[in-house]
Amino acid sequence: MKSFFGKMYLTLVLIFLYAPIATLMILSFNQSKSRSHWGGFTLEWYTGLFENEEIMAAFRTTIILAFLSALIATILGTAACTGMQFMKKRERSFIMGITNIPMLNADIVTGVSLMLLFIASRVSMGFSTVLLSHITFNIPYVILSVMPRYRELNRSTYEAALDLGAEPVYAFFRVVLPDLMSAVLSGFLMSFTMSLDDFIITHFTQGPGFDTLSTKIYSEVKKGINPEVYALSTIMFLTVLVLLFFVNYKPWGKQPTGQIKVMTKREVIVSSSGRGGRL
């Protein structure tokens, strides 16, 4: 009896979580442009999507931005974690303290603070300011993903490599980095996701004529969203679903040693604090 109610409750929560997603997917096949009635099944939004230069431009900007910011954040963040291994505990906790600020801060405050920085330094806002901002909020994900792995790392392999005459840089790339790789990749994927989905910080640091998918959607909310946007996000959602499936659930072989995890902002905080505190 208790388990019956449990399952029912679980089902209700699932319906709550997925109702909007199902709605969007259904709308992407709706012939009628009006949201409120069903005009029959169509694929025209899917075919029209690729000819809509405005949406495709916003899509390209979003992907390029996500890729570049994740890449730069991954390099800076991994280097920072490596450097921190050689620091005293006090210096390390100072850096980790700063790292936690963007994670716990409200996005609107982060966005506004960066906007003020750009205004005060008289930088004209556009792709570059958004890129700088995205790198800034992405680095903490990389650090919080890579730092725990460093703690689990066996240092003697690195020292053995040095004893055998390897240059430190060579030893790092041949011995340390392979062990870190899955954590580095997780950090990259998380950064990519955060950048892809960000609206608030982009909203405050963008300039005129610049649009990511999120800002485009926001500007269209009042006048009605083009159904081609539903089609695009349905495609993106299903792509990610398939990718996640292949990355994490390899149906044919054994699991990779270090599983690549994709986590959300808050989950990172939770899991990093779960591992004996955030430094």
Add this chain to the structure above:
Amino acid sequence: MNERRNSFLAAPYLVWSIGFILIPLIYILYFAFTDASGTFTIGNVSAIISYVNIRALMLSILFSIASTFICLLLAYPLCLILTTVTSSSSAFLSLIFILPMWMNSLLRTFAWQNILERKGVINGILLFLHLPPLYIINKPPAILLGMVYDFLPFMVLPIYNSVSRIDKDLINAGRDLGADYFQILKGIIWPLSLPGVISGITMVFVPSLTTFVISDILGGGKILLIGNVIEQLFTQDSDWNAGAGLSAILMIFIVFSMIITAKYDREDIS
């Protein structure tokens, strides 16, 4: 690994984080306490007590208390169920709660307009069941629903983390000593899950307090929260000093919730 000079690898990030995390926050304070000509004033910060602003702030606080409370009410039983019902619940849980986040969050919030509107999905179902229709779109309940929808995962994940880590032997010992389910819940599970509950509360409270997107999309632009006021000051009025003044007030709440989180983190370790 004891060559200290290698710590220079962290230097680029250190410079970056000072330049793009710390200095921008200082700029908020600088703009908050100066006027357009750069002279000192407390007018931007004290503007919070004007009728419009204090009303928006109070409304935001009410909304975020309500959404935090509802999230807690929904999430706690859910976490208890998840630890008992499914065997591989950890993988299952991360899957069901994280998957929705791969669809653009603005679009997901926007989809609630469709579900809630006058001739929307819910009213279609209610009509079919011969029940009276529900008109909540562009009203406070719709905003509250949007907040609960967007931030529920932030409550579920930390609570689930702490509930699933409770030693099963403790619960079994309680049962052997004759405690019924509610005594076990009250005496063992609840106290041990408290750190998760506290971090869940702060994680839902801050984004609910500061949102402007949800109230914009589901409130029809008629309900002003403090986030909306700040957003309009920055993007429509270009009054950066006034916007920074109100942002500085928000920072007080954020710092407060950071302190609470940090305090419970430390207790969690010991």
